[in-house]
Amino acid sequence: MVSAILPPDPGGLGETVWAKHQWLRARGVDARVVTYSARVARRAGDEPLPAPEIVRYDAMARVGGSPLQKLRDVRAMAHILQEALADRDLIEIQGWTLWNAALALLPGPLARKPWIMVYRGTDGWAYRPRAIFDLRRSMNRRATTLANSLGLAAHLREKGLRVDAHIWSEVDPALFQAPDAPPEPDLIVTVKGLYPLGDPETLVRALGILKQQGIPFRHVHVGGGPLEGEMRRLCNALGIADRVTFLGTIPHGDLPPILARAAVKVLPSRVESCPHVVGEAMMMARPVVATATT
Structure with missing residues (x-):
């Protein structure tokens, strides 16, 4: 699996990649992950995962990196892919990342291996064809191409992918x-x-404003993650801890009774691709309040 991110990451997608890797290994599959993250590679505490099957590249190009930095990264990544994936039978690449540019530099035998392209999230939505360096022809040669929602699939097809x-x-x-x-x-x-x-902080602070204005409310948050402790402390500081319940991660089948009780479903995300929970709430005739990025 070739992925832009592994934990820790700002959106949780890295957790999904890592969980998939662990699932495959537990079933006897010789799975290997090649990864980097321009956003979090130098964040404090971001150490390589302790597993020999993880190949991690610390990209030079941070967000907003120069074209020269990105070119150096692409060349280095192509070399890493050549070494790490030469013995692989099936290769999956996730997201619209510098790895895709690196693939264009691979020699014939490796380039002809069965590659699965998975488009997901904002990298797919933000794609714009480039006149000088357009990867569409290379991307369309993948053995299989998948998207994580019908909406994203339609958007990419309109762009010629x-x-x-x-x-x-x-x-x-x-x-x-x-x-x-x-x-x-x-x-x-x-x-x-x-x-x-x-962005749970914005939501919790909004709940604090409701309290200040004397508006009655109770809030149930479904979903776990690394910010839970911080959000609990913020609730205490705002004096709303007795009105907010953190349920953590629950089975999907346990969600309908919770949504059925809701007067409103709120999604404060900074970035979303095609959030199912919005559709689920609407299927249950519950109003949704969400950010403009949803």
């Missing part, structure tokens, strides 16, 4: 149905991992 299928399941209408009972009038529900890109 081949997408064979989407892998993100749609809202389950059998599980999420409009309930007969009315919602609880003061209950706010959020379903989102507690990561920086989910």
Whole structure:
């Protein structure tokens, strides 16, 4: 698997890659991950994961890096891919990253291996064709190309990219149905991992304003993550700890009864691709308040 990120990362996608890697290894699959992260590679405490099957490259080009830095990164990445993936039978690359540019420099035998391209999140939505260095022809030569939502697949096809299928399941209408009972009038529900890109701090501070204005509310947050301790402390500081419940990660089948009770579903994310929880709340006839990036 070739991925831009592994934990820690600002949005939790790295956790997904790592969980998939662990799942494959537990089933006897000789899985290897090649990764880098321009955003978090030099953040304090960001150490390489203690596993010999992880190949990690510390990219020189940070966010906003110069073209020369990126060119050096691409050349170094091509060399790493050549060494790390020569003995692999199937290769999956995730996201629109510098790795894709590096692939264009690979020799024929490695380039002809079966590559699976997975488009996901903002890197797919933000894609713009380039007149000078356009990777569309290279990307469309992948053995299989997948997107994580129908909306993203349609967007990429409009840009001239081949997408064979989407892998993100749609809202389950059998599980999420409009309930007969009315919602609880003061209950706010959020379903989102507690990561920086989910922006839970803005939500908690908004709840603090509701208290200041004397507006009754109770809030249930579904989803765990590294910011849970910080958000609990913030709730205490704002005097709303008795009104906010953190449930952590729960089974998907346990979510409908919680959404059924909600007067409103809130999603404060800074960035989203195609959040299913919005569709799930709407299937249950519950209003949604979300940021403009959702």
